[in-house]
Amino acid sequence: MKWASFKRFGSPWFYGYGFQGIVVLGIVPILMPLIVSEHTGASTAGLVVASFYVGQLLGPLVGMLSDRFALHKPLYLSGFVLLGGALVFFPYVQDTSFWLILAFLQGFGSVASNTVAGIFIVERYEKSEWDERIGVMQTLYGVGQAIGLAAAAVLFPEPAVAYLLAAALMIPGMLVGYASLPSMRKQQAHSRLRGEFEHKRHLPFRSPMVLLSKLELSFHQAILKIPALLTSRFGLFIVGWFFIMLGNWLLYNLYPLLMRSVFDMDADVSSVYNALGAIIGIFLYAPAGMLGEKIGDGKVVLAGILASLLAVGLMAFFAYFNFHGLAFFIGGLAFVLIPASWSPLIVGGTSWSAELSSLSQGEALGIFNSTTALACVISALGAGYIAEFVGYKAILLVSLAFTVLSLFVILRVMATDAAPTETEASVTKAP
Numbered sequence: 001m002k003w004a005s006f007k008r009f010g011s012p013w014f015y016g017y018g019f020q021g022i023v024v025l026g027i028v029p030i031l032m033p034l035i036v037s038e039h040t041g042a043s044t045a046g047l048v049v050a051s052f053y054v055g056q057l058l059g060p061l062v063g064m065l066s067d068r069f070a071l072h073k074p075l076y077l078s079g080f081v082l083l084g085g086a087l088v089f090f091p092y093v094q095d096t097s098f099w100l101i102l103a104f105l106q107g108f109g110s111v112a113s114n115t116v117a118g119i120f121i122v123e124r125y126e127k128s129e130w131d132e133r134i135g136v137m138q139t140l141y142g143v144g145q146a147i148g149l150a151a152a153a154v155l156f157p158e159p160a161v162a163y164l165l166a167a168a169l170m171i172p173g174m175l176v177g178y179a180s181l182p183s184m185r186k187q188q189a190h191s192r193l194r195g196e197f198e199h200k201r202h203l204p205f206r207s208p209m210v211l212l213s214k215l216e217l218s219f220h221q222a223i224l225k226i227p228a229l230l231t232s233r234f235g236l237f238i239v240g241w242f243f244i245m246l247g248n249w250l251l252y253n254l255y256p257l258l259m260r261s262v263f264d265m266d267a268d269v270s271s272v273y274n275a276l277g278a279i280i281g282i283f284l285y286a287p288a289g290m291l292g293e294k295i296g297d298g299k300v301v302l303a304g305i306l307a308s309l310l311a312v313g314l315m316a317f318f319a320y321f322n323f324h325g326l327a328f329f330i331g332g333l334a335f336v337l338i339p340a341s342w343s344p345l346i347v348g349g350t351s352w353s354a355e356l357s358s359l360s361q362g363e364a365l366g367i368f369n370s371t372t373a374l375a376c377v378i379s380a381l382g383a384g385y386i387a388e389f390v391g392y393k394a395i396l397l398v399s400l401a402f403t404v405l406s407l408f409v410i411l412r413v414m415a416t417d418a419a420p421t422e423t424e425a426s427v428t429k430a431p
Contacts, residue, residue, distance in 0.1 A: 009132040016176030021141035023166040024110045026148010046384015051100045053376045055107025062115040079113030084170030091160040142282045153271035234357040240409030245375035247402035253380040261392040263331040273332040277339030284343035300348030304341045311337035316396040
C-alpha cells in the first residue's frame with residue numbers, strides 16, 4: 001500500500017486502533033498460553049484461549065447496540081478499557097475461573113473496538129472509499145501485530161511486565177480515539193450497504209476476531225441454515241473451510257507451547273518466525289485479490305491450502321524425523337507459511353463464499369464467519385486436550401489430517417463449480 005493512500009484515506013484514530021493490534025494479535029497470543037501453562041496444563045491453556053474467542057463472538061451484539069442507541073464512540077472506547085483492565089490482572093491470578101473471565105473480557109473488549117471501527121467507516125464515508133480506508137486501518141493493525149510479536153519475543157521471560165506494557169498501550173490508543181473519532185448520529189443500521197460492503201472487501205484480516213466482529217447474522221441462525229445447504233457447492237465449500245480453519249488454528253492457539261515442546265524453540269525465537277509470516281502476509285493481500293479476479297477465487301483458496309499443507313507436512317515430518325538436527329530450523333521456517341497463507345485463504349474464501357451461495361450476501365457471509373468462529377473455539381479446546389493427553393506432536397498430525405481433508409473437499413467444489421446441481425439450477429431458472 002502506497003504512502004499516498006495512508007495520507008488520503010487514513011485518519012488519526014486508525015493509529016490508535018493499531019495499538020490494539022500490538023496487543024490482540026501480538027502479545028496476547030504468545031503469552032496467554034504461556035502464563036496459564038506455567039501453573040496448569042495444556043488443556044487448561046486451551047480452555048482459556050477458547051474463552052478469549054467466545055468473548056469475540058459478541059460482535060453482533062456490539063453492532064446492534066451501537067446502531068440502536070448511537071453508542072458508537074462509547075463502545076469503541078470501552079473496548080480499550082475492558083482490554084486494558086483485564087490485561088493488568090491476568091498475569092497475577094492463578095485460578096482457572098478468573099483466567100476464563102479475564103480472557104473473555106479481553107476478547108469482548110477487542111471485538112467491541114473492532115466492530116465499531118468497521119461501522120464508523122461504513123456509515124461515515126462514501127462507498128467508493130471503503131476498500132481504501134479499511135485497507136489502511138487493517139494494514140496498521142497488521143503492522144501492530146508484527147510489533148507485538150517482536151515485543152513478545154523480547155519480553156517473554158517477564159510475562160507480567162509484557163502484560164502491563166500491553167495494558168499501558170491502551171491509554172494512548174483510547175486517547176487518540178477520543179480526540180479524533182467522528183461523531184455519529186442515531187440512525188438505523190444500513191443492512192443493505194453493510195451486506196454489499198462485506199461482499200466487496202478484501203481486507204488484511206489477521207485473526208478470526210476480525211471476521212467474527214463483522215458477523216451480521218446471528219450464530220444460531222447461521223448454523224440452522226447449514227443442513228439445508230450441505231448438498232450445494234456452497235455447503236461443500238463450508239465443510240472444506242471448516243477443515244482448513246481447524247487445521248490452521250490447531251497450530252495457532254498453543255503455538256508457543258507447541259514450538260517449545262516439539263522443536264525445543266523458546267517463545268522469543270518462535271515469535272520472530274510468526275512475525276515474519278505476518279509481515280509477508282500483509283504484502284500478499286492485494287496480489288491475492290487481483291489474482292482472484294484473474295484466475296478465480298477458488299484457485300486462490302487452493303493456493304492457500306497447498307501452502308498450509310506444505311507447512312504442516314514439513315513440521316510434522318521433522319517433528320518425528322530430525323535429520324541432521326534440522327528440525328529446529330525447518331520447523332520455524334515452515335511455520336512462516338501458515339500466517340502468510342492466511343492472506344490468500346481469507347481473501348479468496350470471503351469472495352468465493354458469496355459467489356457460490358444462492359443466499360443473500362449477508363446470509364452467506366454469516367454462515368462463513370460462523371464456521372470460522374466454531375473452528376476457532378473447537379481448535380483451542382482440542383489442541384489443549386490433545387497436547388495434554390497425547391502430546392504436542394499429535395497436534396501436528398491432526399492438523400495435517402484436517403488440512404488434507406480440506407484439500408480434497410475444495411478440489412471437489414472446484415470440480416463441480418462449472419456444473420450447478422439440479423437444485424441450484426431450478427432456483428436460478430427463470431419461470
